[in-house]
Amino acid sequence: VIRVPVPLGERAYDVVVGAGVRKLLPECLPPRAERVAVVTQAGIPAEVEPGCPSETFVIGDGEAAKSLATVAELTGGFARMGLTRADAVVGLGGGLVTDVAGFAAAAYHRGVPVVHVPTTLLGMVDAAIGGKTGVNLPEGKNLVGAFWQPAAVLCDTDLLATLPEREWRSGYGELAKYHFLTGEDLEALGLEERIARAAAIKANFVAADEREAIGGRRALLNYGHTLAHALEVCGRHDLRHGEAVGIGLVFAAELAHDLGRIDAGRVARHREVVAGYGLATEIPVALDRDEVLVLMARDKKAIGGIRFVLDAPAGLEVVPVPGDVVASTLARLGA
Numbered sequence: 001v002i003r004v005p006v007p008l009g010e011r012a013y014d015v016v017v018g019a020g021v022r023k024l025l026p027e028c029l030p031p032r033a034e035r036v037a038v039v040t041q042a043g044i045p046a047e048v049e050p051g052c053p054s055e056t057f058v059i060g061d062g063e064a065a066k067s068l069a070t071v072a073e074l075t076g077g078f079a080r081m082g083l084t085r086a087d088a089v090v091g092l093g094g095g096l097v098t099d100v101a102g103f104a105a106a107a108y109h110r111g112v113p114v115v116h117v118p119t120t121l122l123g124m125v126d127a128a129i130g131g132k133t134g135v136n137l138p139e140g141k142n143l144v145g146a147f148w149q150p151a152a153v154l155c156d157t158d159l160l161a162t163l164p165e166r167e168w169r170s171g172y173g174e175l176a177k178y179h180f181l182t183g184e185d186l187e188a189l190g191l192e193e194r195i196a197r198a199a200a201i202k203a204n205f206v207a208a209d210e211r212e213a214i215g216g217r218r219a220l221l222n223y224g225h226t227l228a229h230a231l232e233v234c235g236r237h238d239l240r241h242g243e244a245v246g247i248g249l250v251f252a253a254e255l256a257h258d259l260g261r262i263d264a265g266r267v268a269r270h271r272e273v274v275a276g277y278g279l280a281t282e283i284p285v286a287l288d289r290d291e292v293l294v295l296m297a298r299d300k301k302a303i304g305g306i307r308f309v310l311d312a313p314a315g316l317e318v319v320p321v322p323g324d325v326v327a328s329t330l331a332r333l334g335a
């Protein structure tokens with residue numbers, strides 16, 4: 001079992017990684033908790049034992065269930081079971097469940113404690129850590145939310161036994177990203193150590209810039225995401241988030257190379273890491289270059305042009321890139 005501290009002062013907590021760590025749930029709950037609301041999904045074959053009376057709320061699958069309507073249902077249920085601020089919510093699921101459960105916990109009674117038990121690799125290395133919670137609107141993804149740090153994150157690697165192949169790939173895309181955030185070698189690590197190391201890297205970025213200030217370090221966690229979001233939003237490519245991030249990482253490296261920031265060897269390293277996780281490195285052939293450019297300009301980080309997180313010998317930084325340079329790299333790569 002590996003304990004990774006997320007050093008956030010009075011909001012500090014641990015991410016605990018290892019086989020069977022969901023059994024630590026009772027000791028992660030507030031000492032006087034009398035009831036627990038467990039939020040999960042029907043397709044997730046995991047269970048937790050909070051050690052006090054609990055009620056389970058099953059929410060829908062897919063991004064359409066990540067909605068204000070689901071939050072209204074959940075918080076209504078919390079009220080009917082008599083959940084108080086001395087009690088707790090538990091998010092047992094992938095990033096969708098922990099985002100929704102976290103936001104419902106942030107909003108109910110203006111904030112009740114939440115413990116996340118992520119059941120996807122993506123949840124363990126990314127979504128359950130760092131306190132970003134929220135839901136989608138018909139107008140766009142993750143448009144309503146709150147920063148609400150969990151009281152603990154229990155990454156029980158036993159729960160990955162049932163994870164579908166496609167969801168592994170999605171988590172691998174985010175894991176690939178961590179290889180480039182600090183320059184350290186993650187390849188030597190086994191799965192448990194790698195998850196813990198990724199959690200620690202994320203924890204450090206979050207601790208340095210909890211609320212993603214303009215120009216702050218947390219934005220660097222979006223490495224590979226500018227093209228990835230555009231690929232996901234245009235919706236024609238049937239890519240899971242991490243699969244899109246894998247392609248986005250390689251594209252960001254190629255773009256940095258075209259801008260003279262990194263050499264060909266560094267680009268090759270990006271391709272090697274992404275391919276090493278069994279992920280595609282090539283831009284989908286059917287990609288519409290003009291559509292993707294418009295979508296990237298609309299990205300929430302597109303303050304004054306298309307902003308990319310780009311690599312350089314001194315490390316990653318957020319850089320505005322002229323549209324014509326992005327277009328020419330896309331064209332060179334066959335889009």
Ligand SMILES: NC(=O)c1ccc[n+]([C@@H]2O[C@H](COP(=O)([O-])OP(=O)(O)OC[C@H]3O[C@@H](n4cnc5c(N)ncnc54)[C@H](O)[C@@H]3O)[C@@H](O)[C@H]2O)c1
Nearest residue numbers: 041043094095096097119120122123126127132159162163
């Ligand atoms: N808050 C953040 O910082 C953050 C970061 C990244 C992503 N996210 C959000 O996370 C969501 C994506 O999360 P995800 O990739 O985990 O997908 P997901 O939560 O939608 O889960 C994917 C599928 O796997 C199933 N599943 C989950 N665990 C399983 C298990 N152990 N066995 C079998 N099936 C299982 C789910 O029921 C679902 O059908 C998105 O909504 C995204 O916006 C949030």
